[in-house]
Amino acid sequence: MRGDATRPNTPRGPALWSSVEELSGDPAFEAWVNAEYPAAATLGPTARRTFLKLMGASFALAGLTGCEKSPFVAALPYVEQPQGSTAGVPKYYATAVTLEGYAQPVIATVYSGRPTKLDGNPDHPMVQGRSDVFMQAAVLGLYDPDRAQAPTHRGEPVTWNDVQHQVELLRARWSQSEGEGLAMLLGHSTSPTLTRQIAALVTEFPKARIYEHAAIGDGRRPDLTTAAYGQPVQLHASFEDCDVVVSLDDDFLGVGPQQVANARAWSAARHRSADKPGLALYVAEAVPSATGAMAEARVAVDASRVWLMARGLAHACGVAGAEAADVSPAEQRWLERAADACRSARGRALVTSSHFGSDATASWVARTNALLGANALIGAAKPAPGAANAGALSELARDIGSGAVDTLVIIEANPAYTAPGELGFKDLLQKVRSSLHLGTHRDETGDLCEWQLPLTHALESWSDARSVDGTATIVQPTIAPFYDVRTVHQVMALLLGQLDPTPETLVRDTWRATLGDDFETKWTSCLRDGHVPEQKSPAPSIEAAATAVAPPFPDDGLDIVFRPDPTVWDGSFANNGWLQELPKPLTTLTWSNVVSISPALAKLKRLANGDHVKVTIRDRSITGPAWILPGQAANTVALSLGYGRSKAGRVGDGLGYNAYDVRPVDQPWQTRGSLHKLGTSETLAVTQLHHRMEGFDFVREVTAAEIGHQKAEAPQPSLYPAKPSAPNAWGMVIDLDSCIGCNACVAACTAENNVPVVGSAEVKVGREMHWLRIARYYTGEVEEPRSFFQPVPCMHCEQAPCEMGCPVHATTHSPEGVNQMVYNRCIGTRTCSSYCPYKVRRFNFFDYRLASDAPEHAAHNPDVTVRSRGVMEKCTYCTQRIEAAHVAADKENRPLRDGEIVTACQSACPTRAIVFGDINDPASDVSRLRRDGRHYVLLEEQGTRPRTTYLARWKSAEGQG
């Protein structure tokens, strides 16, 4: 619009929307508004800003119909470059994102003030540079367009000033009543600052009540350790010191805040030496898991019988008072093997049990460990100090029901969605006179609360948090908040009556006492290192209590277990497209959850994958698609939490079923119920249709005895002459004995390489775009299979069939041996993919790019081209990282060093299963692994001579487990 500079034309809707943003900050426009609407001119400054904002919003509505104005519409170059930053050269900040309140210490890569990639903090004692899927995907959550962008009152946008007025009124009320009627519901948090603030609030208003609700949290860990040791403790098993680990339904390698630490320790133990497996794992579990897949011997045991196995193991190990269990022959065989292994590795053998399990299991396991001398390996620690005497959600429900709650403040929790259905929490919420929700999204709870106060994402926040091992990290912002949001500490300060303290001050105040003298220096080093050096509180001495009872399961029926979802966790990641599209490890399912059932139950009920079933627990039921999971215990049904959301946002709404609906308050992890076939079915978005290995040797296994006797095979002959190599020749070796199928590499690749999210419908027709897939296979019987994971990126074949097929030279071979993809030369014949024996190429069947004003756009890695429609793409070995390293080395006039180039998948891997490097350098890690006895080539007989190769899985000498 080219209007009069001093008097803009009257906005008329669609034709004008593009000019609105120019106008809203324009003094002439304001002057015109003042003249047109004299009432607006008399409002206070904040109110007028609101007014203008509302005007702006309605203009946007008139023009764009429902699209929120994105703060990322235009990228403008600097006129003057800021001091200390170079465009295109990223900066790195140590900070943390959180999972279930626990810190996930990260290094954020920030381009021009815009975080694009998170990786584990290498200096942090727990993660040591490794990551998991949530850490990798957290950066997309920052740019989630469905985040709450301004405070709302009953759904109407308001200002923080209005919030402040309301809080003043509330504080006046609380002061009179000493906080009577004030209830605070907290999500699981480890933030010392939040703890400090809550304590201050309780001091000020002593009658205020604090409740805690985490949909997953630590599971039943406090109860279990109380049953086993008489006190609530945290457990951090020292797997690196173990030779034998027996897991009773404990998926310690599975997803969760502890995954990175456990996976790292487990693989360190497993690969102590190159010529034999360093750790033997025995797993009895109800639902197949990553841990079960890595086991030497695994047996499927129904959830309600796990405690019997625990007692049986205790008996076999000679624990006093343990009776032999009445078990099946397969279970007996497993018990004997596990017990033998434990006895022969006394002092270096550890038995673990699930934090979702029963008291009886925990108790027998504790006594077995005591007998095996494994108490030192358990790694008991004091739980992170949280809010003192916090009540449970059911108590809050009771108190609301009795009218004892007048004002409810909900901090970073979503009980309207995650509360067990039988509590009827949504209705209870309406009974509260005044309710405030503090959260990043106006989710199910925020929508029902009177006030929704939007919080900053961790990457915009000053805060602090502890990782599962208790190490604290200061959370520092990597970007200024781009919505009208505040940190949780700022809002707490508001509730405490402090006027507008800076977010940093609130966190500094917490740590001033801890860090002591020379605070500024120590503070700076804490920020730089990403963790706070603290005196660890001494480990509590633990002693196994001698009493235990069998878990009562009065009702007949199937065992129903609830499990966190491997990609959306408790549902809080539901609006994250990267995580939704990430295949869940054992099913390769995306975008939904399933009712996983055993092959035996499927046969009994005549169910096929995708058939709708109704699961009834007590008098509540849910309906979802069935999935037959090979290796699941016969009478166990697993429900996955985190789906069925209605207010997650555009990505996460309306997917799957909501398992919280049927979750009993008293048995949140394991209960009894029934299952019925409904007669309808659906197609599920799985990325791998076939899981049985069909007798092929894609994943190989070797025993320690075989290892020396394999002779290296000469490569298949080729008619083509050998290509001359550049000084560096890149190769990758993937250790299948280390891969736990966690998907961190896939998530990292997605983030690093701007891999598009295509949605459930496209995944259903086989068009997911991941450059790296984790193939999942099983062999043997479906009832008791052996499971395998195999990451499959581009093989970068030296004799690549794809290169021969392309008519336009769009895929070529680099002198360093990388099979390159020239996007802008590709015309999309797809010949390369047809000829690819590994089918690792991905095609842009449609234009999968984001609209240019989508906020997620800002998460793109500026070093990687975004691909258009009709173009083939695939793994590049992170060529941008190779080139960056070349530039760095050239600047210093030196050759590249081994380990200088780390691919995104490699850096994310929690077990260091992926090694990348120069195969021309005989001393490099990758060359050493290529000489390893376990080294093999996928489809070697095809003569493609891949640069990506594998190390075989270790097989126990006894053969089948």
Added chain:
Amino acid sequence: MTDRIADILPPDQSLGRVSDQLTGIPLHFPARRRWWIAMIVASGLLLLLVISTTALFTRGVGIWGINIPVNWAFAIHNYVWWLGIGHAGTLISALLLLTGSEWRNSLNRFAETMTLFAVICAGIYPVLHLGRPWYLYWMFPYPATMGVWPQFRSPLEWDIWAVLTYLTVSLAFWYTGLIPDLAAARDRAKRRGWQIFFGITALGWRGSAPHWQRWSQAYRLTAGLAVPLVVSVHSEVSLLFAAGQIPGWHSTIFPPYFVLGAAFSGFAMVAIIAIALRSLFGLGNLVTDDHLDVLGKVLLACGLMTGYGYLFEVFDALYSGGAHEMQTLSDRLIGAYAWTYWGAIVFNFVPLQGLWWRTIRRSGWMLLLISISVVIGMWLERYMILVTSLYRDFVVSSWGAFTPTFWDWSTYLGTIGLFLVPFLLAIRFIPMISIFESEELLHEEQEARRG
């Protein structure tokens, strides 16, 4: 051989009457009503192609059912099918011209016309199937400023040249053969417009002895070029598959297997058209039962040779003993797409056995049904070769599935429109049976009878 089939045309007809009859078809079109109905249907299909192509170019190849691993499906599959159909025209005309099999003279014109339009239908698919069709020209070796050339190792690059050469030679051969008849039509045209149209297209043909001599040389030379092209084009098409390492494709039997399959489907299509035209225009005197008899025999021979290809494909897989080859074989025989394999076997070879009997070969309806069955069977065969190899290739974790979408079908049906519309125009405006060749044959027969 010429002697024995010498009286394939009934001798009791005059040369003038044959000329009148054949030139009369475009000039006084006998079946206007049926032609218009056919034309409306064909135009509808062509419109469908326009809509499908518009949707394809605006949205992308994702509107089809293709995916990873089944990158190639309907587009390549129908490309091969149409090209195969096209080959019979060339074979009938050129090969039989060179071998002096004069019975071809009643069939060659429309067979060549069919070739031309089938090759066009085939030819648009490689363009449609591109992810970025607007860069098609990168397949050609033009002097690009960046100094990049096409990749000459790629079978797709060979394919472009093979098909373009084939199209050019087919066009030249078809037009050369048409010249004397265009002149005949010119001489009989009454209306000014027709006179000018045929006058120009006849290139000044006067029928003098030097004309005939040069024409005959040119015609035979072009035929000599066209015959090896049939073999090279379809061998090349088979290399699109055989050059890849995918089990079920990577086999040396593919070139002859594809060429024979192409001839098989092509002759079936010739039979369909011959029977249809014969009944439409009452040409029983020129396309005789003896013609059908010969066509039936050729069809049977091609079918048996194609069947040999099937057998040896299975033998190859078994003999190689390769685990992946065996897997693909079992996928074909009993897998999710086994219906395409068994469908191909049944449609191609079961009704075909009827052709052992002379009465069936000479019955228009029976031959028509068998030919339709063969065309369907060969379509299923192409589907089978593509999909059953790709949907489960080497690595189990990449196994997928393919389901055609609405747009797959609409594009395919649309190309049938693209074939029929120009073909219907051709039978409306061009003598569909070679006048002079029929007359020559008739004359020779009459001479022989007298002599």
